[in-house]
Amino acid sequence: MLDTLTFLLAHIKLSSLLPPSAREMADPPPPPRFDSARFQRGDLLEVPRTLFTHFGIYLGENRVAHLIPDILPVLTSDPQQVQLMVTNTRLLLGVLCKRASVRVDSVEDFAYGAGILQNAMDRVVDRRPLGGEEVARGAEQLLGGVAYSLLWNNCEHFVTRCRYGSAQSLQTQQFCEGMKALIRDRRVVVLTALLGLLSLVCLGVSSGTALPSLLVPFTLWMAS
Template sequence: MLDTLALLLDKLALFFVTCAPPPPERVYRRGDLLEVPRTLFTHFGIYLGDGCVAHLIPDILPAVTSDARLLCSRVTNTRLLLGVLAKRASVRVDSVEDFAYGAAVWLNTHAMERGAGGRGRPDAEEAARRAESLLGSAPYSLLWNNCEHFVTWCRYGAARSLQTEQFCQWLKSLIRDQRNAVVAGLLGLACLARSGVSFGTALPAIFIPFTLWMAS
């Protein structure tokens, strides 16, 4: 049973990872902000030098063991997905290759610099030292404390995620669209007509469209 669950989680994780040929070798400087494009998001890390990257990654193991040997091993897809569900992560140091996980690595020199609020180029050495000071177990939230929050705090002293802001803006526009309230109301009526009127069907059929309408 556990083997089947692990295989299922492994297959599910492949949906979130963009597989590509190994990226060509290039020279990075200590404190550089690196990014790896995935299918649904971008993963971020801080380059520490000697081919190593510090990054925050969901990981269930810090919540269940303190064995340094196990914690230092490569994070598998199963560990990652269970970490997302348990809201646990670790700030760890991996090689550029393990950080990339088969995808291309990009040097971020644009979007994040605009996020600095006009304070000029951040100090790269300070960013690397901040990343090193946070190594170890950490709480995780897909929207409020992810890898992008980690790198922006290291680079600019303020945690921020452009990906989260874009998602919330999209969600806000979705909620404010009155047509969605109408669609939800029609679906609720269809559900009542199919399943009959009861507390379990009437409450969501009325409450969801009403909430969407009031928020729009």
């Protein structure tokens, strides 16, 4: 899959993946100015997004190391292009291709207009944080391209590995718990069975419709 996407994307101008010019952008609100003096080297920073929380490690001098999906390092080795702020297009294609990079951005670019929480995860993780210098050096050693997984290797895994010595994602755990609760709910089994019967009525009986219509509700029933 990655080879196919790389072939196709190689024929797209790299400029289409780079940030649009000022004429093409609506005037964004001015980013908040952060007092970087309150951050210590090795601090774990997190910013809320619409559907998730993004994490990074503060390196000092207004710099944050963070893992972010990005397709551009697959297409070019030009560090000047890769270092430009990751656009939504680059991010989405990185998710689909399961590629990311651990990169360094300013605090303002990392926050992207949101407020920043500092070391809030220390209160919920059952491991003591490592020393600030050890955390920052660990993050610096991981800079560069990495494989990406939405559930199993994301920005939260990166920061917890650096700060606590063990990669984990509370967001992934919450998602899995939600999925387990959904599977255990027998109302979902009934709904799935009804949808299967509806597909048989609308599409007719065939191996392509009958097998999923029977197998999916049965699997959910046995797991509930």
